Amino acid sequence: MRTSKRLLCTLGIMLPLLSVQIGQAGGLSRLLKSDAETVWQCPPGQSCAEKPDYRALYLKTDDTELYLSFSGALKDRFDAATLNKEFRFGDLYLHGKDGIIALHAEPGTQAEARIKFLPASAGRVKAIVTGKRYRLQTDGKPSQPGAECKTDDVAGFCREEKRISKPIEIKLDIALPKL
16 A cells, blocks of 8 residues: 655644555545634525524635535534534545545435544544545646536636546544634
C-alpha cells in the first residue's frame, strides 16, 4: 500500500490535511482531518438561529471543498444519530495531482456515494463516505477529441469529467463551527 501526505500551512503551523492510500484492489481511500474553520450556511433571508429550510456545514481550503446539507431541524445536537437522521446530501471536492476527485453523497442505495456519521468528541464531526465510483475532473483542453468539455461561463475555460469505476472511501474528521 502506498501512502502520500499533503500539508497545510496555517499561521506558520504545519497541519496534516490529507492522507492518500491506494489499496491493492485499486480503490482509493482518503483521510480528511482538518481543524480549518467551518461555517453553517442557511438559505438567503433565513436566519440559522431560527429553523431554516436547511442548514449546511461548509469547509473550504486550498485543496478541499465540502458541503454537507441537513434539514433545518438540526440546530444544536450534533451526535452521530442526529446527523444521520437529518442529513440530506453532500458534495466533496478533493484536489489531487491527477485532478479533482468529486463525489455527491445522498441517503439511499442509488446514490453515487453514501455517508455515515460516527461518534465524535465535542466540537468535531466524524464520518465515512463510501462509493462504488467517483468523478475525476481536470481543467484545460480535453484529453481526447470530442471529449465533453464544460465551459461554465468563462471563455476558454474547460473542465473534463471522467467517471472512475473504482471504490472510494473518505474518512472525515473536521471541526464544527463555534456556536
